[in-house]
Amino acid sequence: MYKLKGSRFNRVNPVQLLWRVFRVLASILILLIVVLAVSTAVTVLRSGDDNFVPPVLPLTVNDVSKLNAVRVGQVIRPESIADVQAALASTTGRVSIGGGRFSQGGQTAYPDSVHLDMRSFNKVLNIDTAAKTVTVQPGIRWRDLQAAIDPHNLAIKIMQTYANFTVGGSLSVNVHGRYIGEGPLVGSVLGLKLLLADGSVIDASPDTNADIFYGAIGGYGGLGVIVEATLQLEDNIAVERRVRVMATEDYA
The missing domain is CATH 3.30.465.10 (Uridine Diphospho-n-acetylenolpyruvylglucosamine Reductase; domain 3)
Incomplete structure (x- = not known):
């Protein structure tokens, strides 16, 4: 393949030409992806319910056997007697207590309880x-x-x-x-x-x-x-x- 440059004919490598075309197309594709990502992010951020509250995932307490998973309502990790007192004052429901959790069979947790770790x-x-x-x-x-x-x-x-x-x-x-x-x-x-x-x-x-x-x-x-x-x-x-x-x- 030849191209006219001034008054002379220069030979162009087809592989080089294809590579140039590929680079141009790739640049255009990358630009389109970036524009699409930005527009999607803007749409997501500006849409939806302003009062939406994400659901709270259930808290699970298990013992060392990993065979007795229990869904509890809250896990509190006290570091003082005052922390334990505050935890008990925060609920009128069940309270469960766990340490190393080597007591197997469900003794360390109770469903929907305030769990003291x-x-x-x-x-x-x-x-x-x-x-x-x-x-x-x-x-x-x-x-x-x-x-x-x-x-x-x-x-x-x-x-x-x-x-x-x-x-x-x-x-x-x-x-x-x-x-x-x-x-x-x-x-x-x-x-x-x-x-x-x-x-x-x-x-x-x-x-x-x-x-x-x-x-x-x-x-x-x-x-x-x-x-x-x-x-x-x-x-x-x-x-x-x-x-x-x-x-x-x-x-x-």
Whole structure:
């Protein structure tokens, strides 16, 4: 192919010509897409109901099994007793409480309830190394409590096998211990603070408000919300395991 340039004929590569045509068409297409996108955005922004309120997606709370999803009305993450009081004052309906959510079978949530997610309510309030006691907020995990007391050469007296449960959850179900000569968790609890439905806070221990104390530990939150607990600790000593094989008839 040739084109006239002045008085001379110059040869034009067909491939180059096609590429130029393609670039022009592509530029036009891109421009059209941009114009269409801008016009669509303007149309969407300027249209619709000014009073439209987008729907609120349902909140779902599940336990670690992922088999017991429950739709709750609201999830509140308290960080203080005042936050829990405000949450209870905000509703006249059901309230559910969750920590590590290891209680399977629907215990951690209730349909349409105000759900208290206690995992941000997780401070160590006091460590008394002389008396070997610790006071904590209920959302703390046992593993975090262990990390706090280990520098003092102290250990937890009673707890379950897994350390990622929360203290409040363990108290609420009165977990069984696995330590030699010790029973369930209640045996190491010196006292607790319980927040009742009316927003009042009471102290309970084996000697003070004992009926409430023993009702709250293992009560699955039925009496109130545990907002503080004081636990007995022990010296951090190694435990030696000894194994002896015996006949079955000699076991008793």
